[in-house]
Amino acid sequence: MHFLPDLATAPDTLASGVRSQFPVLAQRIHGAALAYLDNAATTQVPLPVLAAMRNFEVHDRANIHRGVHALSQRATDAFEQARSALKRFVGAGAGHELVFTSGTTEALNLVAHGLSAAAAGSAFLQPGDEIIVSGLEHHANLVPWQQAVRRSGAALRVLLPDAQGRLHPEDLVRLLTPRTRVFALTACANATGERPPFEALLALAAQAGALTVLDAAQAMAHAVPNLSALACDFMAFSGHKMHGPMGTGALVGRLAALERLAPLRYGGDMVDWVSYTDAGFAALPSRLEGGTPHVAGAVGMAAAAAFIDAVGRSGIDAHVAALRAHAAAGLAAIDDITVLSPWAAESAIVSFVARGVHPHDIGTLLDEQGIAVRTGHHCAQPLLDHLGLGPTTRASFALYNTHDEVERLVAGVARALEVLQ
The missing domain is CATH 3.90.1150.10 (Aspartate Aminotransferase, domain 1)
Known part of the structure; x- marks a missing residue:
């Protein structure tokens, strides 16, 4: 460039x-x-992002993973290369995986639903458990957790900011209990611009045994978090907030944490085998990517990440x-x-x-x-x-x-x- x-x-x-x-x-x-x-x-x-997407649509457009013809294989390669590029962009390591979604909202819904819906007979969240959500959150990192407590019988706690809109680690310490199972937090409050000390807050929650969720939507075009340096189990972000296409996003997280999630969508590549009465699900990340993905969008997200790094x-x-x-x-x-x-x-x-x-x-x-x-x-x-x-x-x-x-x-x-x- x-x-x-x-x-x-x-x-x-x-x-x-x-x-x-x-x-x-x-x-x-x-x-x-x-x-x-x-x-x-x-x-x-x-323009480089638009060009990457156009190049895919003009030369490689095909459905992925199941085709033996050349276009399907090229499309599959492009999709998986985009996954690898975005994992590198956010600092994901060998113990992480990236799941493509339609954006941050779907990614956060995938986590909240996946932890509160029954999988293999029982949900991760149970009656009496507690979920802590920060008071800075976009509705997409609040409403899904409200629904999760209704499904599971867990309780929702809110880490409120002070009168100036700041979060304090000592307030989180007072909220954490042995029943805290999830802590969800933004990397930047989209309504105020407040950048909470999310590194310290995530670490406190992880030390207490909670799964940690970071909404990084407002941090992907600048100040990109380094996932490997965070006590973070799930991180969600959107393509359209990092100079990529609309309708694209990702949930990236620890493999062990992603394995806990019940799928949000069923069908397509997320199955391993199907009978008339039952089905077996594929391994990650396919298990959480039911349906035909936005392949050109994934290519565009990876091109946007490359653009940011080139600048x-x-x-x-x-x-x-x-x-x-x-x-x-x-x-x-x-x-x-x-x-x-x-x-x-x-x-x-x-x-x-x-x-x-x-x-x-x-x-x-x-x-x-x-x-x-x-x-x-x-x-x-x-x-x-x-x-x-x-x-x-x-x-x-x-x-x-x-x-x-x-x-x-x-x-x-x-x-x-x-x-x-």
């Missing part, structure tokens, strides 16, 4: 060097240049952190604006509330200036209710964003408040 810049030359050199790889960013919205600041919802896809993880991390710090400082300087988690230096997300102004109105006025942000509860209503904030406006950054776009955001918010207040 010869388009990659020398990151040391200027603050926005990384962005200027890669923006041409994202044609969607060249358009104008309402007559203004697009400033796409909604990356926590979905990142844009670069350089440390350069991306530094660039995104600088953008977030710039935005947080600029927004905090506006009267009547409160920035959530202003200290979250490793985050790509800056959320804020404006006194007396609804975030949807701010988002609408920003859109008229070509600035795309997200407004609402961000699928984290319990957290925002706990903090007493209600809906917020959220800007989120990626490697192609610039400091000029941050300045446009801050000026646009200031103008919106002048109009709305």
